[in-house]
Every structure is written in C-alpha cells, then in structure tokens.
Amino acid sequence: MTAANGRLIEGLITNLPIFRQAARVHLDEVVRHARAETVSRGAAICRHGERMEGLFAVAYGLVKLALRGDAGDEKVLRLVGPGETFGEAVVFLERPCPVDAIALADSMVVIVPGAVLLALIERDSRFARGMIASLSQRMHALVADVESSALRSGVQRVAAYLESLAEPGAAQAKVRLPATKTVIAARIGVTKETFSRLLRDLADQGLVSVSKRDIVLLDRERLTALVQSSPKPAPSTT
Amino acid sequence: MTAANGRLIEGLITNLPIFRQAARVHLDEVVRHARAETVSRGAAICRHGERMEGLFAVAYGLVKLALRGDAGDEKVLRLVGPGETFGEAVVFLERPCPVDAIALADSMVVIVPGAVLLALIERDSRFARGMIASLSQRMHALVADVESSALRSGVQRVAAYLESLAEPGAAQAKVRLPATKTVIAARIGVTKETFSRLLRDLADQGLVSVSKRDIVLLDRERLTALVQSSPKPAPSTT
DNA sequence: CGATCCCATTGATATAAGTCAACACCTACG
DNA sequence: CGTAGGTGTTGACTTATATCAATGGGATCG
Numbered sequence: 404m405t406a407a408n409g410r411l412i413e414g415l416i417t418n419l420p421i422f423r424q425a426a427r428v429h430l431d432e433v434v435r436h437a438r439a440e441t442v443s444r445g446a447a448i449c450r451h452g453e454r455m456e457g458l459f460a461v462a463y464g465l466v467k468l469a470l471r472g473d474a475g476d477e478k479v480l481r482l483v484g485p486g487e488t489f490g491e492a493v494v495f496l497e498r499p500c501p502v503d504a505i506a507l508a509d510s511m512v513v514i515v516p517g518a519v520l521l522a523l524i525e526r527d528s529r530f531a532r533g534m535i536a537s538l539s540q541r542m543h544a545l546v547a548d549v550e551s552s553a554l555r556s557g558v559q560r561v562a563a564y565l566e567s568l569a570e571p572g573a574a575q576a577k578v579r580l581p582a583t584k585t586v587i588a589a590r591i592g593v594t595k596e597t598f599s600r601l602l603r604d605l606a607d608q609g610l611v612s613v614s615k616r617d618i619v620l621l622d623r624e625r626l627t628a629l630v631q632s633s634p635k636p637a638p639s640t641t
Numbered sequence: 642m643t644a645a646n647g648r649l650i651e652g653l654i655t656n657l658p659i660f661r662q663a664a665r666v667h668l669d670e671v672v673r674h675a676r677a678e679t680v681s682r683g684a685a686i687c688r689h690g691e692r693m694e695g696l697f698a699v700a701y702g703l704v705k706l707a708l709r710g711d712a713g714d715e716k717v718l719r720l721v722g723p724g725e726t727f728g729e730a731v732v733f734l735e736r737p738c739p740v741d742a743i744a745l746a747d748s749m750v751v752i753v754p755g756a757v758l759l760a761l762i763e764r765d766s767r768f769a770r771g772m773i774a775s776l777s778q779r780m781h782a783l784v785a786d787v788e789s790s791a792l793r794s795g796v797q798r799v800a801a802y803l804e805s806l807a808e809p810g811a812a813q814a815k816v817r818l819p820a821t822k823t824v825i826a827a828r829i830g831v832t833k834e835t836f837s838r839l840l841r842d843l844a845d846q847g848l849v850s851v852s853k854r855d856i857v858l859l860d861r862e863r864l865t866a867l868v869q870s871s872p873k874p875a876p877s878t879t
Numbered sequence: 880c881g882a883t884c885c886c887a888t889t890g891a892t893a894t895a896a897g898t899c900a901a902c903a904c905c906t907a908c909g
Numbered sequence: 910c911g912t913a914g915g916t917g918t919t920g921a922c923t924t925a926t927a928t929c930a931a932t933g934g935g936a937t938c939g
Contacts, residue, residue, distance in 0.1 A: 470784075472792035473871035480787065492780040495773050501784050524770055531769035532762055535733050538776040542730040545783050546708075546739050549718065553790070553830060554710035557896070584917065592791060597896055599918055615917095633711035795926070822887065835926060837888055853887095 412437050412513050415462050419488060421537050425530040429523055436519045441511045448504040448512060455493040455500045457516040461485050464510020467586060468502045479590035480548075482507070482581055491538055494520060507582055552592045556634040560591045561601045563630045565611065569620055576623060580616040650675050650751050653700050657726060659775050663768040667761055674757045679749045686742040686750060693731040693738045695754040699723050702748020705824060706740045717828040718786075720745070720819055729776055732758060745820055790830045793868070798829045799839045801868045803849065807858055814861060818854040 413434045416422055422430055439462065442448055448466060449455060459466075466483040480502060483489050493500055494517035524531045551560050564587070569576035580587050588598035602618075605611045610626050612619040620626060651672045654660055660668055677700065680686055686704060687693060697704075704721040718740060721727050731738055732755035762769045789798050802825070807814035818825050826836035840856075843849045848864050850857040858864060 470788045470792065473869070474792075476792055478787065478791035480784065492777040495770075495777045496781065498781065501781060501788075521770070524773065525766045528763045528766065528769065531766065531773070532733075532759070534773055535762065535769070535776065538773065538780065539730040539733045542776065542780055542783065543734065543736065543739060545780065545787070546718070549716065549783070549787060549790075550708045550739075552787075553716035554708065554712075554714055583915090585915095594897060595917075596898085596919085600896095603918085631711070821885090823885095832927060833887075834889085834928085838926095841888085 408439050409434075411462060411511075412439055415460055415486070415513055416515070418486065419460055421458075421488060421491070421533050422530065424533040425523065425527050429527045429530065433515060433519055433523065437513050437515045439511055439513050441509070442506040443509050444506055446506050448506060449490075449500050449502075451501065451503050452499045455490055455517075457490065457514045458488060458494055458520060459483075459490045459504070460488045460513045460515070462511040462513055464512075465507040465581065466510060466512070467505045467507050467582070469505065469589065470502055477589050478592065479586060480545075482586075482590065484581065488537075491534065491541065507586065554634075555630070557591075557593050557597055558601050558604065559630050559634060560593070561598065561605065562610075562626050564591050565618060565620060566623065566627055566630065569623070574623055576620045578618050578620065580618065584616075646677050647672075649700060649749075650677055653698055653724070653751055654753070656724065657698055659696075659726060659729070659771050660768065662771040663761065663765050667765045667768065671753055671757055671761065675751050675753045677749055677751050679747070680744040681747050682744055684744050686744060687728075687738050687740075689739065689741050690737045693728050693755075695728065695752045696726060696732055696758060697721075697728045697742070698726045698751045698753070700749040700751055702750075703745040703819065704748060704750070705743045705745050705820070707743065707827065708740055715827050716830065717824060718783075720824075720828065722819065726775075729772065729779065745824065795829075795831050795835055796839050796842065797868050798831070799836065799843065800848075800864050802829050803856060803858060804861065804865055804868065807861070812861055814858045816856050816858065818856065822854070 416434055416437060417430055422433065425433075442464075448459065451471065461483050463485050466489065467479055468481045468483060468489060469477045469479045471477045481489070489504065490500075520534075524534065551563060555563065565578060568578040568580075582590075584598060584602075585595045588595040591598065593601070602611070602613055605626075606613055608625075610620070610622050610629070612621055654672055654675060655668055660671065663671075680702075686697065689709065699721050701723050704727065705717055706719045706721060706727060707715045707717045709715045719727070727742065728738075758772075762772065789801060793801065803816060806816040806818075820828075822836055822840075823833040826833040829836065831839070840849070840851055843864075844851055846863075848858070848860050848867070850859055
C-alpha cells in the first residue's frame, strides 16, 4: 500500500457516516485493515451469489447495485457514489451477495473486512449504534422504493425521482442524471423506452426541460403535486 | 400489570431472536420496562405517520404491515405472527412510522420502549450484534421481495410464495394461507381477482389443489421450476 | 331463520407498460 | 474519415394485469 493510498483511505473512512461516532483509536484500527482497489468501468466488484469480502466504500466513481432476471432485464436497487457505502447488510450474515455490484465508471473502492467490523462492534458501542442507524436508514429507503413501485404509476415515479435529485426549496432546479438513461430507467422500474416517453410527456406539459442528461425542473410545484395525486381518478372522499 | 402478564412478557422476550444473545441480567431489565397490550381484530397498532413507541413483539394473533396508496389500494409488506417482531428499523431513527400496522386477528403485542433498547446497545455488545443481524436479515428479505415483484410474473410470485410457506424437502406439502386471500394477494403484489385466477391456473395444471385457505402443493418440483424459468421466452444462450 | 356482511370467484373490458424494430446520434478508434 | 458500438428516440403492436360489475357462498347475529 502506498502512503498516498493510506491517506486516501483514512480520509475516506473518517468521513463515512457509519464511522462518524466511533472513537479515534478504533478508526485507526479500521484504517490499518482496510485496503483500496480500483475497478475499471463495466467491471464487476461483486457478483450475485459470490461471497462478500467486507464493507465497501466508494472513494471515487460510481457503482450500480442491481438484480438481474433470467431474461436480460435488470432492476437497479441503488447507485452508490463517492462517500457512500454498500454491503453493510451482507457482511453480518453468512449469506452470499444478493446483488451484482458493477462499476459504471472507473472507480476506487475501499474494502473493510467483516471481521474488523465485528470486532469494532464489541469494543465500541457508539459504532454499533451508528451501524444500526445506518441499516435502519437503508431499510427506510428500500421501503420507500417498494412503496413507489407498488402503488405509483410510471410518470409519478419519474417525477418523484427527479424531485429526489434536487435540493428541496427552490421553485425551479436543474439536475443531472447520475448515469445513462437506460440505467436510470432500470432504477426507477421502467424500460428505457417508456422512460424516454414519460420524460417527453413531462416536457410537453412544460414541467421539465431535457437536454441529454441535464434536466431542468421548470415547475416543481406541479411536479410534486403529480406525485402525490392518485394515479387513478380519485374515489371522492370517503 | 398482572403476574400472569409478567410471565408472558418474560417468556416471549427471552425467546425472541433479537434477544437471544443478550445477557440474562440485561433481559430482566428489558422485561421490567416492557408492557403488553391487546388489540382487537381490525384495530390499528400504529398508523402511517405516527410516532412509534418502541419495538413490537407479537405474543399471539397476527399483524399486517402495509402501505396504502391514495386510491384504496394497499401493498402488504409483511405479516407478523407470534414470536416475531417489527419496528426495529423505526425506533432507532427519529422518523415517523412509514407503514400501517393493523391487527388481522385479536392479538397481543409486547412493546419495548426505544430508550431501553438504546441503553442495551451501550451495555451489551452481543445484543447489538443480534440487532444488527436481525436488521440485516430483514433487509435481505425485503430485497428478495423487490426482486420478486420487479422481475417475476404474477404466477411466478404466487408459486414462490406458496413454496415459501412450505418446509423444504418433501415432494408434496400442504400449506395454509395465514390470512384472507385478499390480504395474501396484496402481499404478493396482485389484486385479489388475479390472485384467484392465477391460483386456478395452477390448479388446472395439476400443480396445486385449493380448498378455502388450505392448499396442497402437488408437484413442488414443477412449482419451483416455474419460479426459476424466465417469464418471457428465454433468449437462447448468449 | 332470514338478513347482512365479508370474502371469493368469474366474466367482460380497459389500459399502462412492455416488446419489437427501425432509425438517429455521438464518440471513439483504427 | 469512415466504421462501429453504445445510447436514445420514436412508432406500431402485444400483453399482462387492473378495473368494473355481477354473483355465490359462508359466516355471524339479532
């Protein structure tokens, strides 16, 4: 491991939400056992069914966590960017990885072996608490996703997703899709074709303006209204 | 609190997976602060948006965790039976409950205040580990659910669900739906009408035999084969 | 014992979203 | 600079599943 690598790992890990509450001494221990790895665009960090080596933190680049069907279709669960982590829920169980982790760009990930985390839980209760909070948040996000795909229509999911990319507050906002439209479509839960059409529909209604991956949310009020209104003609108040 | 209640609470809690690893002394503490509550069929234990009082354990009865859309539709996330718990992911965040928890039968739940759990995490690292493992398992289950509804067809989901109710191994098995078909349908992610039709299809193919809530899995081999085969004509090997 | 409610089934019809296929880009690379 | 591979758009068509509506049990209860 190079010295530069060492500093990079340390900087990344100390700023990770999971380790935020952990004692300094313990963090040094974590850093000592962590190792960095670079993966080039398109390469798999971990494939469905394989054993997970530990917790992964993205230093730079972008990683896609996805499920793949027997046909060619795939469902993207999460896009993991710099400063984010994945694999928490897997290292603590003796089960194989349930998803594919693919680098969407040349990336660097830092790997913290599971054993280190287990030891840390024993020694540092604040870290344990942080890990629990982290897992809980991840669960909430997943539940929100299930809610979205189970009881919202395609347009609504697209609108909600675009909104989620923007900071709340302003009446307008410009956002940039973090990946190709094909990937985003799989994230939202539609095919690339319908995504394209839905995006055009929103543009036709003057709600957004699309140019490549850059999208301007022209009327966020109507956009969020779209999300909350019922997909089907609302059954008058009961 | 009656003495009978006290013993019931103790018996329930000591057998909960989450507390399995915790030290005896700490468990006594938990039991002291827990309280039992009975809810009658149809009543809400906790509604979407409300504050969660703590961790819930079902002593007897059946509880439905569900999301509801603006229209009348709902998605059932989980059916929680005796000896199972819910609310882990909520107590550790300051967020309101994301789901509705409704008793499907006259039930008794034991409530462990969040503060007690937080304290326990500090004192007992084995409990912390148990909680983390529990959350991880819950996540895996959820991911499996997402996988199911995202890239499997209706029949496949039904077949998979029926299989999940049976102990693995035997060539045949008889299972009983834990709730009304309407609820099971919402759990699987189809309407009650399509559930009915799909069930009949399976029966017509000689895969199952249905009589009220009792279902006999006649040919589990073909049933599981159905689940794994691709929903669309498989694109020949590439 | 009839009335009522809830649950399930079935048929007819509607529709959102997927599929198939063609084409237009754009970037990259030899 | 022309060819090629990944990406996105658009159109015509198909289909799984929802929706609407009607009916038939069981239960439960006064």
